[in-house]
Amino acid sequence: MKKEWPLWEVFVRSKNGLEHRHFGSLHAADAEMALENARDVYTRRSEGVSIWVVESKYITASNPEDNGELFEPAQDKVYRHPTFYDLPDEVKHM
Amino acid sequence: MSEKEIKNLEEIFEARIARDDKIEPKDWMPEKYRKTHIRQISQHAHSEVVGMLPEGNWITRAPSLRRKAALLAKVQDEGGHGLYLYSAAETLGISREEMYEQLHSGKAKYSSIFNYPSITWADIGAIGWLVDGAAIINQVALCGTSFGPYARAMVRICKEESFHQRQGYEIMLTLSRGTEEQKAMAQDALNRWWWPSLMMFGPRDEDSPHTAQSMKWKLKRKTNDELRQQFVDQTVPQADILGISVPDPDLKFNSETGHYEFGEINWDEFWQVVKGHGPCNKERMEARVGAWEGGAWVRDAAMAYAEKQEKRKVAKAS
Ligand SMILES: [Fe+2]
Ligand SMILES: [Fe+2]
Numbered sequence: 001m002k003k004e005w006p007l008w009e010v011f012v013r014s015k016n017g018l019e020h021r022h023f024g025s026l027h028a029a030d031a032e033m034a035l036e037n038a039r040d041v042y043t044r045r046s047e048g049v050s051i052w053v054v055e056s057k058y059i060t061a062s063n064p065e066d067n068g069e070l071f072e073p074a075q076d077k078v079y080r081h082p083t084f085y086d087l088p089d090e091v092k093h094m
Numbered sequence: 095m096s097e098k099e100i101k102n103l104e105e106i107f108e109a110r111i112a113r114d115d116k117i118e119p120k121d122w123m124p125e126k127y128r129k130t131h132i133r134q135i136s137q138h139a140h141s142e143v144v145g146m147l148p149e150g151n152w153i154t155r156a157p158s159l160r161r162k163a164a165l166l167a168k169v170q171d172e173g174g175h176g177l178y179l180y181s182a183a184e185t186l187g188i189s190r191e192e193m194y195e196q197l198h199s200g201k202a203k204y205s206s207i208f209n210y211p212s213i214t215w216a217d218i219g220a221i222g223w224l225v226d227g228a229a230i231i232n233q234v235a236l237c238g239t240s241f242g243p244y245a246r247a248m249v250r251i252c253k254e255e256s257f258h259q260r261q262g263y264e265i266m267l268t269l270s271r272g273t274e275e276q277k278a279m280a281q282d283a284l285n286r287w288w289w290p291s292l293m294m295f296g297p298r299d300e301d302s303p304h305t306a307q308s309m310k311w312k313l314k315r316k317t318n319d320e321l322r323q324q325f326v327d328q329t330v331p332q333a334d335i336l337g338i339s340v341p342d343p344d345l346k347f348n349s350e351t352g353h354y355e356f357g358e359i360n361w362d363e364f365w366q367v368v369k370g371h372g373p374c375n376k377e378r379m380e381a382r383v384g385a386w387e388g389g390a391w392v393r394d395a396a397m398a399y400a401e402k403q404e405k406r407k408v409a410k411a412s
Pocket of ligand 1: 142171172175251255
C-alpha cells in the first residue's frame with residue numbers, strides 16, 4: 001500500500017437544539033467518504049441528525065503540560081461566580 | 095528527564111488513577127502504561143474483527159429474513175467495535191497499518207474463541223448467547239477503565255452488545271422448542287461452545303501474573319476467575335430454561351456459597367489454541383490477510399482519486 005488513508009474526527013449533533021459533540025475518529029480517503037463512513041459507524045441507531053468531519057491534522061490542541069498556565073488562573077477568580085456576592089435573604093429573584 | 099523526576103511523575107500518575115481521574119492521550123504516562131494499553135486495546139480490536147468471520151459464515155444461509163437482518167446487523171456492529179478500538183489505540187501513537195501488520199504476522203493475538211468453527215446454524219445462537227455473553231461481562235468491567243478513549247469505546251460497545259446476546263439466545267430458544275433434531279442441534283452447539291467460552295476469561299488467577307498491575311490501572315476490576323464464576327452463575331440457569339444441559343459432569347450448585355462449582359478447564363487445549371494450533375487459526379488469518387491484500391488496489395484507487403480531486407479544486411481556485 002502506498003499511502004494510508006488520513007484520519008478524520010467525527011462530530012455528531014444528536015438532535016436539533018443540541019451542539020455537535022465529538023464521537024470518535026475514522027480513516028477515509030476524502031471528506032465525502034469520511035461522512036459516509038461516519039454515518040455507518042456512528043449513527044446506526046439514530047444517534048444523530050447532522051455530522052461534521054474534519055481531518056485530524058487540522059485540529060490544534062492545547063498541551064496538558066500548559067494546563068497550569070492556561071486553566072489555573074481561573075481558580076482564584078471567585079468573583080466570577082454568583083455565590084461570591086453577599087446579599088440579604090430578603091432580596092428575591094436574584 | 096532524570097530518574098527521580100520520572101519517579102515523581104509516576105507517583106502523580108498513579109495517584110490520579112487511584113482517585114478515578116481519567117488519563118487522556120496527550121497526558122504524560124509511563125511507557126509501560128502506553129505499551130500495555132496499545133497491546134490490550136489492539137488485541138481487543140483484532141478480536142472484534144476476526145470475530146466477524148465465524149458468524150459471517152452464516153449470513154447467506156440464515157433460515158429467515160428476520161434472522162438474516164439481525165445477524166447482518168450484529169456482524170456490522172462487531173466491525174464498528176473493531177473500529178472504535180483501533181481508533182482508541184491510535185491515540186497512543188501506533189498506526190492502523192502497524193496494528194494490522196501485527197495481526198497478520200501473528201505477533202498480536204486475538205480472542206482464541208474465534209478459532210473454533212461455526213458448523214451449524216445453532217452455533218450462531220450459541221455464539222450470541224455464550225460468546226457475546228462472556229464478552230459483555232469482560233467489557234462491562236472495562237467501562238470504568240483509566241484510559242479515557244478506551245473507556246469511552248467500551249461504553250458505546252456495551253450499549254450495542256445487549257442485542258447481540260439476546261438475538262443469540264432467541265435462536266437457541268427457538269431451536270430448543272422445535273423438533274427433536276433442532277433441540278439436538280442446540281445441545282450440540284452448547285456442548286462445543288461451553289468450554290471455549292469459559293476459556294475466554296483467560297488463565298486462572300494464579301497463572302495470570304499481570305493481574306495486580308492491571309487492577310491498579312483499572313484494566314481489570316475483577317480477576318479472571320471472578321469473572322468466569324459470574325459467567326457460570328448467570329449462564330447455567332439460562333441453559334435450564336432452554337432445557338439443554340451444560341456439558342460438565344462436575345457442575346453443581348453450592349447452596350452455601352450461592353455459586354455453581356464447575357469442572358477443570360482443559361488448559362492444554364487453551365494454550366494450544368493461543369499458540370496457533372486451534373481448528374481455524376490458519377483459516378482466520380488467511381481470510382484477514384486475503385481481505386487486506388485483495389483490497390489494496392481499492393484503497394490505493396480511492397486515495398489517488400481523492401488526490402486528483404483535491405488538485406482540481408486547488409487549480410480551480412487559483
Ligand atoms: Fe463486539
Ligand atoms: Fe457482540
